[in-house]
Amino acid sequence: MTTPARARGRWLGPAVLVLCFLASLWHVGRGRVAPPAGDQITIRVGHWLMHAGMREAFAEAARRYEELHPHVRIEQVVVPIRAYRAWLRTQMVGGTAPDITGLLGADAEMLGRHFRPLNDVLAVPNPYHADTPLASLPWRDTFIDGLESIQNLTPATGQIAAVTLQLNTIRLYTNLDLLEAVTGQREPPASFAALQALEDQVAAHAATGGRAIVPIAGCGPYLRYIYDRVLPTQTQQLAPRLSPFGTLTVPDREVALALLDGRLSLQQEEVHATFALMQAINRLLPPGVQQLQRDDALFAFLQGGAVTFIAGSWDYGVLVRDSGFPVGVSRVPVPLPGEEPFGRYSLGPVSEAAIAHEAALGVVRHSAHPEVAIDFLRFLTQPEIATMFSTMSRRVSAVIGVPPPEDAPELAPIMDGAPPGLNLEMPYFGGQHAYRVLSQNLHLLTGPSGGVPLFTRQVERDLPGALRLDLAHFLRNEQREIRLGDALAGLWLTHPCTSSDRLAETWEIQNQREAEAVRIRRRLRDSGR
Amino acid sequence: MPVTFLSRLLRRLPPVMALAWLSPAPAASPAAWEAGLNLDFAQAYRQLEQTEPTPAALDRHDLARAALLLVRPPRTPAQLRQAETLLTATLDRPDVSDPERATALYLRARLRHRHLDPADREGAGRDYATLRLLADQPALAAQGTYHLVLMRLEEAEDEAALDAVLTLGESWLAEVRDPAGRRDLHLLLGRLYWEERRQAAAALQHWRQARAIGHRQAARDADLNLMIAHLAEELGDPDLAVIHYRDFLHLRPRDARATTLRHRLAQLSGEGTP
Numbered sequence: 046m047t048t049p050a051r052a053r054g055r056w057l058g059p060a061v062l063v064l065c066f067l068a069s070l071w072h073v074g075r076g077r078v079a080p081p082a083g084d085q086i087t088i089r090v091g092h093w094l095m096h097a098g099m100r101e102a103f104a105e106a107a108r109r110y111e112e113l114h115p116h117v118r119i120e121q122v123v124v125p126i127r128a129y130r131a132w133l134r135t136q137m138v139g140g141t142a143p144d145i146t147g148l149l150g151a152d153a154e155m156l157g158r159h160f161r162p163l164n165d166v167l168a169v170p171n172p173y174h175a176d177t178p179l180a181s182l183p184w185r186d187t188f189i190d191g192l193e194s195i196q197n198l199t200p201a202t203g204q205i206a207a208v209t210l211q212l213n214t215i216r217l218y219t220n221l222d223l224l225e226a227v228t229g230q231r232e233p234p235a236s237f238a239a240l241q242a243l244e245d246q247v248a249a250h251a252a253t254g255g256r257a258i259v260p261i262a263g264c265g266p267y268l269r270y271i272y273d274r275v276l277p278t279q280t281q282q283l284a285p286r287l288s289p290f291g292t293l294t295v296p297d298r299e300v301a302l303a304l305l306d307g308r309l310s311l312q313q314e315e316v317h318a319t320f321a322l323m324q325a326i327n328r329l330l331p332p333g334v335q336q337l338q339r340d341d342a343l344f345a346f347l348q349g350g351a352v353t354f355i356a357g358s359w360d361y362g363v364l365v366r367d368s369g370f371p372v373g374v375s376r377v378p379v380p381l382p383g384e385e386p387f388g389r390y391s392l393g394p395v396s397e398a399a400i401a402h403e404a405a406l407g408v409v410r411h412s413a414h415p416e417v418a419i420d421f422l423r424f425l426t427q428p429e430i431a432t433m434f435s436t437m438s439r440r441v442s443a444v445i446g447v448p449p450p451e452d453a454p455e456l457a458p459i460m461d462g463a464p465p466g467l468n469l470e471m472p473y474f475g476g477q478h479a480y481r482v483l484s485q486n487l488h489l490l491t492g493p494s495g496g497v498p499l500f501t502r503q504v505e506r507d508l509p510g511a512l513r514l515d516l517a518h519f520l521r522n523e524q525r526e527i528r529l530g531d532a533l534a535g536l537w538l539t540h541p542c543t544s545s546d547r548l549a550e551t552w553e554i555q556n557q558r559e560a561e562a563v564r565i566r567r568r569l570r571d572s573g574r
Numbered sequence: 575m576p577v578t579f580l581s582r583l584l585r586r587l588p589p590v591m592a593l594a595w596l597s598p599a600p601a602a603s604p605a606a607w608e609a610g611l612n613l614d615f616a617q618a619y620r621q622l623e624q625t626e627p628t629p630a631a632l633d634r635h636d637l638a639r640a641a642l643l644l645v646r647p648p649r650t651p652a653q654l655r656q657a658e659t660l661l662t663a664t665l666d667r668p669d670v671s672d673p674e675r676a677t678a679l680y681l682r683a684r685l686r687h688r689h690l691d692p693a694d695r696e697g698a699g700r701d702y703a704t705l706r707l708l709a710d711q712p713a714l715a716a717q718g719t720y721h722l723v724l725m726r727l728e729e730a731e732d733e734a735a736l737d738a739v740l741t742l743g744e745s746w747l748a749e750v751r752d753p754a755g756r757r758d759l760h761l762l763l764g765r766l767y768w769e770e771r772r773q774a775a776a777a778l779q780h781w782r783q784a785r786a787i788g789h790r791q792a793a794r795d796a797d798l799n800l801m802i803a804h805l806a807e808e809l810g811d812p813d814l815a816v817i818h819y820r821d822f823l824h825l826r827p828r829d830a831r832a833t834t835l836r837h838r839l840a841q842l843s844g845e846g847t848p
Binding site: 153154157158189190191193202203289290291292293294392395396397398399410445460461462463464465524527528529531532533534535536537538539540541542545546548549550552553554556557559560563564566567570 | 789
C-alpha cells in the first residue's frame with residue numbers, strides 16, 4: 046500500500062523535471078520572442094572590451110540612447126577576452142548570442158551563418174549624422190577605412206558583417222621622469238637616431254650608479270608591431286618597382302614570387318638595410334624579448350624598468366591610469382629620408398590609413414529586433430557619441446572627423462604618410478614557413494656574434510623552399526575560395542527571387558581571384574625552370 | 575500516472591509519425607538558398623532534400639543541390655560525382671529551359687575544371703565552349719569565354735602558345751555582349767599584355783575600356799585607375815595619368831597611397847604641392 050506522502054513523492058521528481066524544462070524553455074526563448082508592440086525592448090550587446098573606460102563608455106551611450114528611445118533598454122554582456130572566442134562559438138551555436146555581438150575570433154563561415162549583412166544599411170546615410178558634415182555620405186563612407194578591413198573578412202561573399210567603433214595605432218610611450226634622469230631632457234625621442242641614442246645613454250646612466258634599465262620595454266607579441274612600423278621604411282622606394290601593375294602595393298605573395306624569380310634578392314642593399322635595422326631595434330629591447338608577454342613589458346615600463354614602451358593605442362588608458370609618472374605619447378620614430386644611417390631608402394612615416402580595426406560589432410541573425418540593434422549601431426557611430434567614446438575610453442575613433450582623446454592627440458592615425466614598403470618577414474602569409482625561417486635564425490642577426498652577412502647566408506639557404514610552401518598554401522586557400530564562389534554563383538543563378546546584382550558581384554570577385562591564382566601558378570612554374 | 579501517460583503516448587507515436595511521413599513535403603522556399611548563401615551548406619542541402627519541388631521548379635532545385643554538393647562538408651569524390659550526375663541529368667532532359675541548361679553547363683564546367691581532382695580539363699573545355707556560344711544567355715556566355723581563355727592560359731607553356739591565347743582572347747572578346755564579362759576579359763588581356771609582353775599601349779587600351787565599364791566595388795576601380803595612370807606615364811601621356819590619379823583620389827581620398835598620389839598629381843599638373 047502506498048501512503049499519500051509516498052504517492053506525492055512519486056510525483057515530485059517528474060514535476061521538478063517538467064518545471065526545469067519549462068524554465069529552460071522560457072530562459073532560451075525569452076531572448077528570441079519579440080514582445081507585443083509597445084512593450085519594452087531589450088537589446089543585448091556582447092563584447093570583450095573590458096579595457097579602462099570602455100564599459101563606462103558603453104553604459105553612457107546606452108543611457109543616452111534609452112533617453113531618446115524610452116521603450117528600448119540596452120544591456121551589456123562583457124566577456125573576458127581569453128574566454129571570448131569559445132563563448133562566441135557557443136552562443137552562436139546555441140542561438141543565444143546577444144543582439145549585437147563583437148566579432149573577435151569570428152571567421153568567414155561564422156560571419157555568413159550568424160551575422161546579418163549590413164551592406165544595404167551601410168549604403169545609405171546614417172540618420173544620426175543629420176546636421177553633421179557626414180550627413181550626405183553613405184554610412185559606410187563615414188568610417189576612416191570605409192570598413193574595408195571588415196569586408197576583407199568575407200572575401201567570397203563581399204558581406205559587411207559589422208561596423209567598427211575604433212582603430213588601433215602603435216605609439217611610443219615615454220616615462221618622462223626617467224627620460225629626464227637618463228638624458229637630461231623631457232621631450233620624447235623625435236627621430237630614430239634619438240631613439241637609438243638611448244642605448245648608450247641608458248648604459249651611461251647605469252654606469253653612474255643608476256638602476257639597470259632598457260631603452261624600450263618589449264615583448265614577443267609587440268615586437269611584431271615595432272617591426273611592422275619601422276622595417277618597411279627600408280623598402281619604400283623599392284615597392285613601386287615590384288608592384289606588378291603599378292598600384293604601389295606589393296602583397297606578401299608578390300614578395301614571395303619576387304624572391305623566387307630573382308626580382309628581389311636577399312643581397313639587395315635595401316634588404317640588408319632592413320636586416321641591419323632589425324638588429325638595431327633589438328639592441329634597444331630587453332634580452333630574450335621574444336619570450337616575454339605583454340604583461341611583462343607593461344610591468345617593466347610601469348615599474349620604471351624602461352624609458353619607453355612601444356605599444357598600442359589600446360594600452361594608453363591603462364598607462365595613464367596605472368603609471369605613477371607622466372607619460373609622453375608620440376609617433377614611433379622611423380628613419381626619415383636623408384637621416385643616417387637608415388634614411389637612405391626611406392620615404393618617411395608610413396600611412397596608417399589601412400590600420401587594424403577594433404571594437405567591431407555586428408547584428409546576429411536571430412536577433413528579435415534587428416532594426417533596433419542596427420539603429421543602436423548607427424547611434425554609436427554618430428560623431429557626438431563617438432567623441433564621448435573616444436574621450437572616456439582614451440581610444441581612437443573609427444569615424445571620420447572624431448578627434449582623438451584630448452590628452453593624447455598623437456594617438457590619431459597618420460593619414461598623410463607614405464605607402465609602406467615590403468614586409469620581408471611575411472608573418473601572416475601562407476603557412477608561415479618563410480616567417481619561421483627568418484625568426485628561427487634571428488639569433489644569427491641579433492646575437493652577440495651575429496650580423497647581417499651570417500644571417501643572410503643562413504636564410505638564403507632555407508628560404509626558397511619555404512616560400513614555395515607558403516605560395517602553395519596560399520593557392521590552396523584561394524582554390525577553396527574559388528570553389529566557394531562557384532557554389533554561391535550556382536545559388537544565385539537558381540535563386541527563386543534572383544538578384545542579378547549579387548551574382549554580378551560574386552563573379553567580379555571570383556574572376557579576379559582566379560586570374561591572380563593562374564598568374565601566380567604561371568610565375569611559380571617559370572621561376573622553377 | 576506519468577508512466578502510463580508516457581506509454582500511451584509512445585503507443586500512439588507511430589501512427590502520428592506515419593501521418594507526418596505521408597503528408598506532402600513543403601514546397602521549396604528561398605530559405606534553403608538563403609542558408610546556402612549564408613555559407614551553411616549542410617543545412618541548405620538538408621532543406622532542399624526535405625522539400626518537394628513543383629515540376630516547374632525541378633531543374634532549378636536540382637541545380638541548387640548540385641551547387642551545394644560542390645562545397646558541402648565533407649567534400650568527397652562521391653559527392654562531386656553525385657553533383658556531376660545531377661547536372662548531366664538536367665542537361666539530358668529534353669524539356670529543360672534555356673537558362674537552366676546554361677546554368678547546368680556552367681556548373682558542370684566549373685566542377686570539371688576547379689573541383690574534380692584531377693581536373694577533367696577536356697570535359698570542362700567542351701562545356702565552356704558550348705556555354706560561350708549561348709547567345710540568349712550573355713552573362714553565362716561571357717563566363718564561358720572568360721574561363722576558356724584562362725584555361726588556355728594555364729596550358730600555355732611557351733611564347734607561341736601565349737600569343738595564341740592573346741589572339742583567341744581578342745577575337746572572342748568581340749563576341750562578348752555582357753558588360754561585366756567584357757570588363758573582366760579586358761582586365762585579363764591587359765594584364766597579359768603588360769606583364770608578359772610589356773606592351774604598354776595594348777594593355778592601356780584594355781584597361782581603359784575596363785574602367786569605362788566599371789566595377790561594383792569602388793576599390794577595384796580605384797586600383798584600375800592607378801594601373802592606367804602608371805601606363806599612361808610609361809607612354810608619356812601625363813594628361814591621361816592626371817585624369818586617373820584624380821579619379822583614384824575621388825574614389826579613395828583616405829587611402830594609404832593618397833598623399834603620395836596627391837604629390838604626383840601636383841607634379842604632373844604643374845600645381846603646387848598640396
